[in-house]
Amino acid sequence: MSTEVRVPTLGESVTEATVATWFKKPGDAVSADEMLCELETDKVTVEVPAPAAGTLGDIVANEGDTVGVDALLATIEEGEGAKPAPKSEKAEAPKEEAPVESAGGETVDIMVPALGESVSEATVSTWFKKVGDSVAADEMLCELETDKVSVEVPAPSAGTITEILADEGETVSAGGKLGVLSSSGAAPAKSASKDAPAAESEAPAKAGDKDVEDAPSAKKMMAEAGLKPEDVKGSGRDGRVMKEDVQAAISASKSASAPSSTPAPASVPRAPVAADDEAREERVKMTRLRQTIARRLKDAQNTAAMLTTYNEVDMTAVMDLRNEYKDLFQKKHGIKLGFMSFFVKACCHALKEVPEVNAEIDGTDIIYKNYVHMGVAVGTPNGLVVPVVRDADQMSFHRIEGTINDMGKRARDGKLSMAEMQGGSFTISNGGVYGSLMSSPILNPPQSGILGMHKIQERPMVVDGEIKIRPMMYLALSYDHRIVDGKGAVTFLVRVKEALEDPRRLLMDL
Known part of the structure; x- marks a missing residue:
């Protein structure tokens, strides 16, 4: 009897991967959960563990082959097999x-x-x-x-x-x-x-070398690019060279060979620092969360044709409605009535009319989503995270307020699960809580739109021919111009403005 080794789930919107490296060959004995091979997607590297102990049988997908999710990679035959354990197992056995x-x-x-x-x-x-x-x-x-x-x-x-x-x-x-x-x-x-x-005994032997081997995918990429290990600076633990390091080295070599009067910023070394200043500096390694935030935001700029359109909204109607019902709302539902539920409702309303803002690009296809999973950006001590309110378009005001309040609290405590931060179709970012008057939010890939809220500030406005003081807020919609046209973006923002300036439109679906 044999056990099938299949491609695991590769992540949201990822449907295929390339077999990068096989760590075992047919006939090798394997133990349960031992790494068999490594797959590479356009986002991450995925290791495939053995689903059971036994002997590796046929390898169906060889190195370099492209495979889909749940595709058959190999088989594992029952029993330990007649062959002795591979060298890697012998070396690991004492540990x-x-x-x-x-x-x-x-x-x-x-x-x-x-x-x-x-x-x-x-x-x-x-x-x-x-x-x-x-x-x-x-x-x-x-x-x-x-x-x-x-x-x-x-x-x-x-x-x-x-x-x-x-x-x-x-x-x-x-x-x-x-x-x-x-x-x-x-x-x-x-x-x-x-x-x-x-x-201690191993340390001297490795003093002139790395403590750990480079990532298999990095080795393969270096061999294909003709790079030597000393040509690549490793960012992994103890100087381990990762796939991303090789990609950076390849990009750097291309940039160096291309004629350009201005060197790439990444290749410019840090300017000399006086000894007095250096003594007063503190160098801290970026957290993995901060590294991911930096990478994803830069990827968004490099990938999407990002553009921002602005408008302003008179918050008088929302503030009056909130003041009138906030005590009754809290008494019945046990939670305060804030502004976020109004903005979530207004965005859900506008997304129905302009569905491309709620869509995403997948290769040469556009995926239109008949649901609204609303991402709400939350600032935490460790960086920005975006918990997702699922099916926000089907929620009542008090459910929206309760869900956002709960997720925001758990985000700041670092208690959110991975599932709660994936699958968003549109995002709202509220810089107004920090005093921001106007900004251009960056897209949260693969989403095509993000709404930026800002500080409510009283300004003189002309109302019915008279100058009156009104609580005004600037709104900013950043969108992917590849699938959202200017007309659609402006229409979306106008519908949000109309719904907030006259909340009765939400009730009447106008």
Whole structure:
């Protein structure tokens, strides 16, 4: 009997991948969850683990082949097979057995939990416990940081920590091992001391080299591009060269060879800094979340034909309606009536008339969405995140307010799940809470529109031939001009303005 190895889910809007590297060959013995091959998409690199232990049978998709989601990659035959374990397994065997021998009792591995769709690795942010500490079941052991959320790792059972395999700052893969827990209640000192000399003895041998091997996909790309390892500066842990580093090196070499009077900003070294100034500076590594924010925002500028159109809205009607019903609203629903529910409702109303603002481009296709999953940008101490209010067009005012309030609170506490930040079709960003009077928001790919709200400020306006003081707000709609024409963008913003200046239009669907 054989077990099929298939292409896993590759992430939102990703339907195919390229087989980059096979780590095993037919006839090799494999253990459950051991990495078999690596797939590359246009967004991420995905490792495919073995679904069961056995012997690798036929490889259906070879390196370089393009495969779709759930396509057959290979088969695994039952049994360990007649062939001896591959070299990689022999080399890793002592590592796996060492904690068990040193523990002197039943041990439990502390593993990296599922990190979410399209997220394959994380950085160990903080260990709350150290070797020798006793822990209770489900007690928090450490915190991992991905490029989207923070993930807490609970103790799988009660016991004592006997070994920590991934220190703070190290990068770990989904399903990797973080440490070992002994349920015997005693922390053997043998475990830590046994590994220490080994680490020390290895250090001199590797002093002139990297601690870890470069990523397989990076090696392959370097070979194809004719680059040497010393030509690429690694950004991974301990200088490990990643696929992105090779891409950057290739781009840099192209830029250098192209005739240009102005060097690329990325190639310009930092200007010399006086010793006095350098002593007063602080260099801090960017968090994975901040790196992802930077990359995605720049990708949005490079990919979309982004344009922004502006308008202003008189907030008098909304403010009067809110003041009239806010006490009754809070008494009945137990939550305050804010402005966000009005803006969400107004945007849902406008998106029905201008559906291309709620669409996205997929290759040469346009995907029109018959639903509104509203992203609401929230500022947190670690950076900007965008939780998604699903089916916002079908929600009442109090459900919208309650959902946004709950998600905003959990976003600031770092408690949002990956699923709650994916699948948005349109986004609202409220810079007004920080005092912004006007700005141009950047698209949240692959979305085609984002509405920027701003500060409400009283200004003199002409109303019915008279100058009156009105609470005014500037609105900004950034949109992807590839699928949204100027007429559609302006129409959308005008419909939002009309709905806010006369909220009765929302009730009458006008």
